[in-house]
Amino acid sequence: MRRRPGVAGLQSEAVLRGQYKALGENVARIRMDLMKDQLSTFRNQLEDFARKHKNDIKKNPVFRAQFHSMCATCGVDPLASNKGFWAELLGIGDFYYELGVQIVDICLATRSHNGGLIDLGELCSLLSKKRRALREPISEDDCRRAISKLEILGSGFEVFTIGKKKMVRSVPTELNKDHNHILEIAQARGYVTIEDVENELNWPSGRAVDSLELLLKEGLAMVDDGHSDGKRRYWFPCIGSMSSDAIDAESEYNL
Amino acid sequence: MGDDFKWPYFFNYPPYFTLQPVKDTRDKQIQLWKELILKYCKHNKIFFIHLEDDIPLFFNASIDRKLTYEARQLFVGALVSEGRAEWMDKAHRKCLVHWRKVQDWAEVILQFARDNGMEDGVMTIDEIRLGDETRGTDLAGIDKVVLIRALKLLEQRGKVAMFKGKSEDDEGVKFSAQL
Numbered sequence: 111m112r113r114r115p116g117v118a119g120l121q122s123e124a125v126l127r128g129q130y131k132a133l134g135e136n137v138a139r140i141r142m143d144l145m146k147d148q149l150s151t152f153r154n155q156l157e158d159f160a161r162k163h164k165n166d167i168k169k170n171p172v173f174r175a176q177f178h179s180m181c182a183t184c185g186v187d188p189l190a191s192n193k194g195f196w197a198e199l200l201g202i203g204d205f206y207y208e209l210g211v212q213i214v215d216i217c218l219a220t221r222s223h224n225g226g227l228i229d230l231g232e233l234c235s236l237l238s239k240k241r242r243a244l245r246e247p248i249s250e251d252d253c254r255r256a257i258s259k260l261e262i263l264g265s266g267f268e269v270f271t272i273g274k275k276k277m278v279r280s281v282p283t284e285l286n287k288d289h290n291h292i293l294e295i296a297q298a299r300g301y302v303t304i305e306d307v308e309n310e311l312n313w314p315s316g317r318a319v320d321s322l323e324l325l326l327k328e329g330l331a332m333v334d335d336g337h338s339d340g341k342r343r344y345w346f347p348c349i350g351s352m353s354s355d356a357i358d359a360e361s362e363y364n365l
Numbered sequence: 366m367g368d369d370f371k372w373p374y375f376f377n378y379p380p381y382f383t384l385q386p387v388k389d390t391r392d393k394q395i396q397l398w399k400e401l402i403l404k405y406c407k408h409n410k411i412f413f414i415h416l417e418d419d420i421p422l423f424f425n426a427s428i429d430r431k432l433t434y435e436a437r438q439l440f441v442g443a444l445v446s447e448g449r450a451e452w453m454d455k456a457h458r459k460c461l462v463h464w465r466k467v468q469d470w471a472e473v474i475l476q477f478a479r480d481n482g483m484e485d486g487v488m489t490i491d492e493i494r495l496g497d498e499t500r501g502t503d504l505a506g507i508d509k510v511v512l513i514r515a516l517k518l519l520e521q522r523g524k525v526a527m528f529k530g531k532s533e534d535d536e537g538v539k540f541s542a543q544l
Contacts (some may be wrong), residue, residue, distance in 0.1 A: 222393045301379075326387050332380035336430040345380045 156186065168205075171249030178255065209248070209256035212240055217267075217280035225329030226281030227348035230254070230269060233278050250276070273297050277348065283328050288321040293346060301334065301345040370408050372425075373401055382430035384439065398440040403449060407464035412508035415459050416441065461510065470515035473503050475524060479544050489530075489537035490516075 166173045216236050220228055234253045241248060257278060260267040266282035273294035279285075285293075295310050296302045307318040322344050325331040334343040375381040375397050385391040405422045406414070414420065416437045423432040432440075441460050444450035449466075453459040465473075474493070478484070481498065492498065494512060499505045504512075516538055519525045525538040 222389075326390075329387065329390055332385055332390060333383055334380040334430075335383045336379055338429065343379065345378070347378070 153186065156181065169246055171247050171252055175249060175251040178251070206252070206256045206259055209237065209252060210260050212237055213253065213256055213260065213267075213278075214280075216240065217278070221280065222329075224348040225331075226279060226283065227330055228278050228280070229348065230276035230278050253278075275349075281328075283330075288317065289325060292318075292321055292325065293349070296344075296346045296349055300350045301343040303341045303343055305341065370405065373397065376401065376425055377428055379428055379430050382425070382432055382436070384433070384436050395440060395443050398436075399444050399447075399449070402440060402444060402462065403464045406462045410506050411462065412511060413453070413459060413461055414441070417458060461508075463511075467511065467514045467518060470507070470511060471518045471522075474512075474515055474519060475544060477502060477504055478540050483540045484544050485540060485542045487537060487539045489535060492537070 160167065160177070163173070163177075167177050168174075213233065216233060217226065217228065220236075230250055230253060234248060234250050237253060238248050254269055254276075257267050257269055266280065268279045269276055270279065271277070272290050275297060277293075291311055292302060292307055295306060302322075304315065304318050304322065307313060307322070308315060311318075322331065325344070325346075326333065330348060331344045331346055334345055337343060375394075381394055381397065385394050402414075402422065405411070414422070416434060419431065423437055425431075438457055441450055441462075442457070444462065445452060445460065449463050451461045451463065453461055477499065478486075488496070488498070490509065490512060493504055494507055494509065495505070516525055516527055519538075520527055524541050524544060526541070527536075527538050529536050
């Protein structure tokens, strides 16, 4: 078709553009409504689901973790507030606040022993021990969620990874890469010697000594000069399962 | 003796056998050892320790660690400064461990006497320490020095009267009619 020149042509083009725009907006609105619909359906179903499986969520840590990841996918955070539907239905906020308080307890109780650094698995088993009477198993996922709530308080609680292990830090000490490397080497036997560190990481001698000195000062390491080979060993109480015994000991050692 | 003693966790952790250079860590270490020494002596009814002896308290063969003499002196010294132990010589080689305080021993004696109707009765020192009457009680095997101190305390309170016999074996006490 030959394009007609003139004002009429321009006018009809403008009208056409207006119509396209209106149509486009219409489509977008319909889509939006549909999305909102779907989302609210999803939310409802999630709530139905939560209501239906309330007990499983409360009692089964694996189920609970899966439920959390499902909530995260659709932008619902059952822990965001202690008020409202989720808290009322599941009491899930209280659950994690309670865990948080108990985690702080454990970290404080073991701090003098491990310098404020504890293995996540270790923490978790201590937590389970503490909650033995409740008969509600706790998973590492639960621990991490509770700790992430503590992070908001700015109290220096943090989960981080060293080698294959997850560690929980409850003191504001900033560990640098060097310290993390040393802790990683120590995971094999629970201790390192200066030689171990130098050989493993190809460090000049001053660097290893400096890092180890800081770890000592922070209470994260202890020296051991008792081995027959005469080499000083640096032990890390946060590695290994000494902490749980330490708590037992503290409760029973009242002469 | 001591077979069923439950060693604390730190006894199997090598660095606790080396004096820690960092103060906070060392304070914690001293605290743990003080408690262990008292508990171990109580469990085994040990009154005197010789710091030079490698008794099981100072030596863990399973991890091949031994407390140095310096560490032993420091830990026991900390107990001495709290009145829970006493040096028996100037060189600080031998000490008396008060895992039960003398005044608490006095109470134990009093309770034993009440339970056994000893009002107005007489017992020798050796009977209390080694006799049939006290067998199986806390008093069995009590050290003589400690026992005499506890009895003197009771004497001050008018609960017993101590007497000396012809020989040292006859040393003893007469319990008051009003215990």
